Amino acid sequence: MLSFFRSFFKTKIGLAVALVFLGLIALAFASADVSSTGTFGGVAGGDRVAVVGDEKIGTADLVRSANSQLDRLRQEQPTMSMAAFIGQDGLEGALNALIDRFAIVGFANKYGIRAGDNLVNSEIRLLPGFRGPDGNFSEEVYRQALAQARISDAQAREDLGTGLISQQIFVPATFGATVPNKLAYRYAQLFKERRQGTIGLLPAAAYAPRGDVKDATLRSYYDANRSSFIRPERRTIRYATFDSAALGDRIIPTDAEIAARFERDKAKYAASETRSVTQLIVPTQAAAQSIRERVQGGASFATVAREAGLRAAPLADVSRADLTTRSSAGVAQAYFAAAQGSVTTPARSPLGWHVARIDSVNSVPGRSLAQANGEIANALREEKRANGLAELAIEIEDQIGQGATLAEVTEELGLELSTTRPATADGQIYEAANQTLPAVLAPALSTAFQMDEEEPEIAPLQSGETYLVYEVADITPSATAPFAEIKGQVEARWRQSEGLKRAQAAADRVLKSVRGGATLATALAAEKAQLPAPERVDLTREQLAAQREQRIPPPLALLFSMAEGTTKKLEAPRMAGFYVVDLENIAMDDLDANDPLIIQALTQLGPLMGDEYGDQLRVAMREELGVERNSDAVASVRKQLLGEN
Template sequence: MISFFRSFFQSKIGLAISFIFLALIAVAFAASDVTGGATFGGVSSESVAEIDGDGIGTAEFSATVSNAFNQYRQDNPQLDMTAFDEQGGIDGILEQMIGSYAASAFGDSIGLGASKRLVDSEISGIQAFKGADGRFDETLFRNALAQQGLTEARVRADIERGLMTDQLVVPATFGAKMSEQMALPYAGLVIEGREGEIAFVPSGAFAPRTAPTAEQLQTFFTRNSSRYRIPERRVLRFATFMTDRFRDQVKISDAEIAALYKQRSAEFAATEKRDLEQLIVPTEAAAKAIAAKINGGTSMAAAAREAGLEPVELGLQSKAEVTRVTSPAVANAVFSTAAGKVAAPARSALGWHVVRVDSVTAIAARSLAQVRPALENELAQEKLRQTVSDFTADLEDRIADGASLADIAKDENLTLETSPELLANGQSPTNPDFAAIGAYQAMLPVAFSLEEDAGPQLAEVQQGTEFVVFEVQEIKLAAPPPLASIRERVASDWAIAQGLSAAKALADSIAKTSRTSAALAKAVSESKVPLPGIEKIATNRQTITQQQGRVPPPVALLFSMAEGTTKVLEGPNRSGWFIVHLTKINRGDATKVPELLLATRTQLGQVVAEEYAQQLMAAMKSATNVKRNPAAIKRVKDQLTGRTREN
């Protein structure tokens, strides 16, 4: 995940998107509601960095990191902020922010700018701020800012920086190319072939036969604790309730049923429906011509085909339904036509309608007694929905007023349950057979976004039928489990590590003396530990490219070695060490494959553009006065990763 994050920001597209991402980060908060606000508790409003006197505040930095982290966590739910930081995520975002500020400062120094009208255009173009009519809705914009505690000035400043960066970077990278002569050797690499030999030294052959001492085991566990670290876990306490519990509170009177029957009397009155086929044409003359053909004996389908059209079967329709989807004129024409005939052409907003009445069905009136069960059930469902709505609103008010989960469960006679330790993806490290179904699917997305001291939460499990009220009872930060609970696993890993170390010593020794195929064969055969036979490899880059990442690592290594050299590579799952010897390189001649040469030039042009962008950003940082505040950066990191809670 983080490797993708790093490579993404270093790519041409990544650079452009990252600038926009940073410039519109405030708007993203407002539009997507991805965090609970723009404030940053526990850290003062100092700056993590200053660029020509313009500071990046701790609140802004924290909010930007949180937003980016939440986006990555959607693809990797087990990612925690500590791992995100350890692999460079937080530092990478800070450098991108500094670059954005530096680009803005540099652009301002040379007279570039983004006008108010241009910023207005960017804001009005954001889909989240458009109303039902597709136009910018200032009320939506203001409400979103207020909800997230953002100011219009902050949003405008972010957008202006993004626009300034675009003005600088896009022209510098547009149209970058590489000459054919420079691209030729790179294109030749694509069709290059290599031959080599691979030997293997298994670590299992060197693993100790005796168990480690307690001291050895503890030392190994301490040095490799990150290998056993369990991601952040949370324990939830919750109670569910079904809406059926409110059914006894729902009472329906005869008067209510009679009133609803009267209100919808037209629906229950005697009526008729007609089975219809329809064509719509642009002119009255065309409609009359088609109607005359059909009334003269031509089928509806044939008349439609002659006009380059296809009839649409509308099915059984009442007059009210036809009026609603066409026009009163069309409905009147249709319902004054006998079965088997075509109605006189009539017009709607869509054009002229040619409608054939296939059949007429008379529907008798329905009495109150006949529809009473349906009306009673309808009223009961509506009253039940209102009762549930009133109850949940009252419950949320009580939560807002400080009611505890225990108080709510007691008052409402609910049974409290406690979950096992849960990861963000619903798995339980302490209970491998646990399945996060039902209420857990509603709780987990909310539970892992809550702070430790958050109050009870209410969530809907099944729409209109089941709810859950819950709280985070305990947060266990990402950490390795006690050694005693995984002693056997650690002991096995220790033995493998010892064997791997001894196997590497032998592999290094063989590689050091194996500069030729004969020398490699001699060293393997004379090894004191029996080793597997040597495998010969002959392939080319096109073949391994087609395998799309399924290339064995030692084969891939062949293509990064010099001819006649030997290298050592660790095998998968610490199984041992590969000894890879490259015997021959078969050079490719790209001049014989012009389409490959052209494609290579195009791809390298993108690389050149990336380099231009990176060098330009580095130069703009150098041209501005950048001051980082390591203490403030550390405080933000500690707050985000929860290290302050560990102390």
């Protein structure tokens, strides 16, 4: 509830991502900014983008940080390009994160805050991502994780140490933060607040210019807004799949192979016999013989055992070899010498003297090579299929490594080579609504958008029963679309932009009229454009909070953050136009002193207050150490990342 309230009172521009600590892994691998992108130096404007205290942040650090943050963004937005990332102030965010990180380390060094090697080692062992199948820390898993993240052990330890230092600094500053009861009461009371007002929309389309537009005007708009016309990277993929059908005669076992397998497993096909028995084990031979004689005389085996204070134990389908291992060769001989339904002669094992009743005898006749031929052939065929596919995949990899093309490989195997239409990193066919790449390419999509052209790869599908071999046939980099190709889009966006400007001017006129005493409906009606009728609003915050499963419309959010009797304008999302919001009345009900909402406010506002303390501490560390930025070097990095150098 209260995080929702809080969002009303903070603008998006004012939000900053605090370096207060999402956990060691987040700091070590997400905020580490250490992905391998090669070296970066010699750019115009110097080789440092900022200085924090006495520590210099190099251009290479900023390049790695930007690439690392872009990689993380692509996990949720696969089509995100570097140009779009920079266009959304991503480079500035990466630089700020680096400055915060250096400020924390510099502050810690100044005041003697440390994270020793033993502490770092213990934290590494506690991280869940480095545990093996047995649930304990695995050195192998740790090394694999570092290799996948493309960082060294030294870098990982340094970043974990930074995370531990951050905890030592920020946890004491933010833990246990509370707010006064009166503030909690006020926030809780807001939940019962009712607001009444009117919302009007001035669509940009209603004010968009009509008639022809000069090419010079469109080109000027295009040049000033090139980042709005960036196309995502597109790739064309050639691929083929193969399964056991590609092995041909390789999987058919020969007579010699069948005979060799029969010879190897000869015991499996020999005649065998198993027996199910009920046995007793007694201390002496005399006791065992007495039991045998009583049963042979007509007494029940179970009755004799019970009278002797013993319990008969069943053994099901036991072989001679098993019985020899469990008991002794003598016991096995006695059990397998007796007929079904009879009682065995007493035999000794390390446990005592055994006597048993033979409940059943299961004899399996032996099989000849001819009789076992089909079973052996099927088993060999399946083994050869599984092994053959893996071997064929290795052969193809070797061929590719020796320079064979995908076309040559598929022709040799008789496979059908398919080529996709240009697609983006999220699997969507470029400029084709609701069309995607074939599902068989899904497991290879991420790799396909990282590899170079003419570099075939092979990947297993369906648990190794099918393989995919593929290559990138064509790469169209992310770039601003040529003006000639998107002139229609530029014109539409120009008209929308001009309409937005005029809608803003109209909104100012409406604001002036409403503030002069006119109603919003009257002010809108005075406009020459055809505008939708204003919407009347009468809601409580409680009713608004009930819509949290849906996105709260921006004008409603503004209505619940304004002062009573005021009128404001708000730009609609996606250049749709401008809202004019008129708040007429605010009604507030009192709460009981023990209302649960007050306790809820105290609970939820505390951590938010702690976040604010963390933000202020971060700013204070920057100011104490001193931060200087090199705008020329940052501009050079920006050009380098955009490929403009």
